[in-house]
Amino acid sequence: MALQPSLRPLLIAGRPDAPHTLDVFLDYVCPFSGKLSVALDTVVKPLVDGGKYDGKIKVIFRNQVQPWHGSSTFTHEAGLAVARAAPEKFWAFSLLLLKKQGEYYDIPTSSLSPIQIREKLAGLADEAGLSQSQVAEFKDLLINKSTPNGGVSVTDDLKYTIKFSRQNGVHVSPSVLWDGLLANEVSSSWGDKEWNDFFAAKVTV
Structure with a gap:
C-alpha cells in the first residue's frame, strides 16, 4: 500500500493487508467527485467492510x-489536517465537505481571504464531530509558517498527494486506479449493479 505513515487515515475502507487496492482520486470541489463519494459510502464500503469483499x-x-x-488547495489542506488531528473523522469530514462543496465553489469563495476560508472549514470540522481540542489542532495545522513562503504544517502531505497523482498520470477527478492501473471505465454514475459487476470481474483472490 503506497501511503506514507501520516496519510494512513486515507485508507477509508478495507484492511491494510487486503490484496486488491482501489485508489479513488477525488477533488472536494468537483461535483462528479461528490456524486462518486455517495456511491463509495453507500455501495463500496458495505461490500468491503464486513461484506462480500471483506479482506x-x-x-x-x-x-x-x-x-x-x-x-x-484550501479544502484539501483541511482534509489532510483532519487526517492528522482526528484520523478517525477523516472520512466523515470528507463526506460532509463533499456534500457541502457548493459553499466552496469559485464564486461563493471569491470574496473570502484564505484565512476566512480556513475558518469556515474549521466550522465544518466542528460539524463533522471533531472535539474542541481536535478543532484547535486542526486550526493550528493550517496556520502559515513563519517563513514567507513555507506553507502550513500539512504542506508536505499535500505535496506527497500531488506527486502521487502526477507520477500515475492522473489529471482529472474523479479517477480510479485498480491495483495500480487506471480504470477508466469507472463512472461517478455507477450504482450497486455496476460496482458489483466490476468487483466480480476484477477480484481474483
Whole structure:
C-alpha cells in the first residue's frame, strides 16, 4: 500500500493487508467527485467492510487538487489536517465537505481571504464531530509558517498527494486506479449493479 505513515487515515475502507487496492482520486470541489463519494459510502464500503469483499479490497482516498478551482488547495489542506488531528473523522469530514462543496465553489469563495476560508472549514470540522481540542489542532495545522513562503504544517502531505497523482498520470477527478492501473471505465454514475459487476470481474483472490 503506497501511503506514507501520516496519510494512513486515507485508507477509508478495507484492511491494510487486503490484496486488491482501489485508489479513488477525488477533488472536494468537483461535483462528479461528490456524486462518486455517495456511491463509495453507500455501495463500496458495505461490500468491503464486513461484506462480500471483506479482506479482499482496500479503498484509499486520494486527494486530487484541481488548481483551476481557487479553493481546491484550501479544502484539501483541511482534509489532510483532519487526517492528522482526528484520523478517525477523516472520512466523515470528507463526506460532509463533499456534500457541502457548493459553499466552496469559485464564486461563493471569491470574496473570502484564505484565512476566512480556513475558518469556515474549521466550522465544518466542528460539524463533522471533531472535539474542541481536535478543532484547535486542526486550526493550528493550517496556520502559515513563519517563513514567507513555507506553507502550513500539512504542506508536505499535500505535496506527497500531488506527486502521487502526477507520477500515475492522473489529471482529472474523479479517477480510479485498480491495483495500480487506471480504470477508466469507472463512472461517478455507477450504482450497486455496476460496482458489483466490476468487483466480480476484477477480484481474483
